[in-house]
Amino acid sequence: MPSRRANSRPAAGLHVKIESSVPEPARFAAAYPLAIAPRPRHLCAMPGAHHILTYADDLSGGGVERAQLRLARGWLAAGRRVTLVIGDPTGPLAAELPDGLEVIPGTARTLPGLVRRMAPDIVFCPGNHYTGIAAWIRLRLGRACPPIVAKMSNAPDRGDHGRLLHAAHRIWLARHGRFLDHLVAMTPGTAVQAAAATRMPGRVSVIPNPPARAAPGATLPVLPSRFILGVGRLEPQKRWDRLLAAVAALADRDITLVILGEGACRGALAAQATALGLAARVHLPGHVADPLPAMARAQVVALTSDFEGVPGVLREALSVGTPVVATDSSHAIAEIVDTPARGTIVARDDGPALVAALDAWLAPGISRPAPVPQPGNDSAQRYLALFDTLVSPRPSHPRGPTDARARS
Numbered sequence: 001m002p003s004r005r006a007n008s009r010p011a012a013g014l015h016v017k018i019e020s021s022v023p024e025p026a027r028f029a030a031a032y033p034l035a036i037a038p039r040p041r042h043l044c045a046m047p048g049a050h051h052i053l054t055y056a057d058d059l060s061g062g063g064v065e066r067a068q069l070r071l072a073r074g075w076l077a078a079g080r081r082v083t084l085v086i087g088d089p090t091g092p093l094a095a096e097l098p099d100g101l102e103v104i105p106g107t108a109r110t111l112p113g114l115v116r117r118m119a120p121d122i123v124f125c126p127g128n129h130y131t132g133i134a135a136w137i138r139l140r141l142g143r144a145c146p147p148i149v150a151k152m153s154n155a156p157d158r159g160d161h162g163r164l165l166h167a168a169h170r171i172w173l174a175r176h177g178r179f180l181d182h183l184v185a186m187t188p189g190t191a192v193q194a195a196a197a198t199r200m201p202g203r204v205s206v207i208p209n210p211p212a213r214a215a216p217g218a219t220l221p222v223l224p225s226r227f228i229l230g231v232g233r234l235e236p237q238k239r240w241d242r243l244l245a246a247v248a249a250l251a252d253r254d255i256t257l258v259i260l261g262e263g264a265c266r267g268a269l270a271a272q273a274t275a276l277g278l279a280a281r282v283h284l285p286g287h288v289a290d291p292l293p294a295m296a297r298a299q300v301v302a303l304t305s306d307f308e309g310v311p312g313v314l315r316e317a318l319s320v321g322t323p324v325v326a327t328d329s330s331h332a333i334a335e336i337v338d339t340p341a342r343g344t345i346v347a348r349d350d351g352p353a354l355v356a357a358l359d360a361w362l363a364p365g366i367s368r369p370a371p372v373p374q375p376g377n378d379s380a381q382r383y384l385a386l387f388d389t390l391v392s393p394r395p396s397h398p399r400g401p402t403d404a405r406a407r408s
Helices: 026-031 063-077 092-096 111-118 128-144 163-174 188-198 240-248 266-275 292-297 312-319 332-336 351-362 379-391
Strands: 051-058 081-088 102-105 122-125 148-151 182-185 204-206 227-231 256-260 282-286 300-303 324-327 343-346
Touching (some): 051 111, 051 128, 063 312, 063 379, 122 379, 148 379, 182 188, 182 379, 188 332, 227 292, 227 312, 240 351, 292 312, 300 312, 300 351, 324 351, 343 351
Parallel strands (some): 051 081, 051 122, 081 102, 122 148, 148 182, 182 204, 227 300, 324 343
């Protein structure tokens, strides 16, 4: 099938472990040392991070918030107290709120006061979109601020940024080490990027998102017999318009496109489908709690985004043996689609290549990839091990590289 610096270094004594299954160029490994989060055999009898506070805008169905709730479920199962401060507690993901989660209404403006009053041991920032709030909390609380751990949910370089916005975004990322104690990336490759962009060498750990699980009893829309599947929010970042345009040019004139998700672009996508003569072949059934059964039935899963982090949808599709076609919206894509037998990666704005890749996977008799297990079964525990190392003693400012230690 078609395929396709930082300002400081860890002090002596910092042990660095790079997962050997994904080799890194020697010059990057030397320039951006990483602290890979340990895989603990057990948790301490007296854990340091008793209370974890995290926050989100809403529960509209994004991958960042879905992973956040999976982590919270694991932390609660380990006996920790978890508080979610949320702007809007309604939405498709409300059904996935785990039992025992303390849900409190709040906004970016009120969060510093809530953190001051509740005095959590750790503040967890679930993605890049939310690091501005983390900076605001640190600014307002100063030395009284608990350690803040953030997850790098999107690649540092975004495909939708022009030259000026790219430069401004780079300056912003370079300030992250001033208000974050630690950063978590989801693959070794994205960790190298994150350490360089944020100037946080030695304070970046690699922990994948928890895997998607089957949801017994979840309803599934009526699906056609043969279809291409997209899963994700109907938002500009995802560029579903690219996929619709490609479907209109496919050799198979009967194949259907199903996109599971909801968002602001629904009307524009429906209008585009009509203009392309695809109204009867494009289905937008909305958000579903468990897309895995639909993935297993699809001929191919497509992701045509401008930018991504480590897209769980690709890992989920491969876990059920469905091939994927994706744009090169993140360096992590090549870490997931690491062999042509699993899928095809195309340039973001190469429409003919997208059409050719889809045509190839829709050809009669094409072999589907062997299922690839999702990583991350122990991710919640690995986060807790990291949190516990940061909590005691509590820092008066973000820790330097010598504080983030990895066990081999």
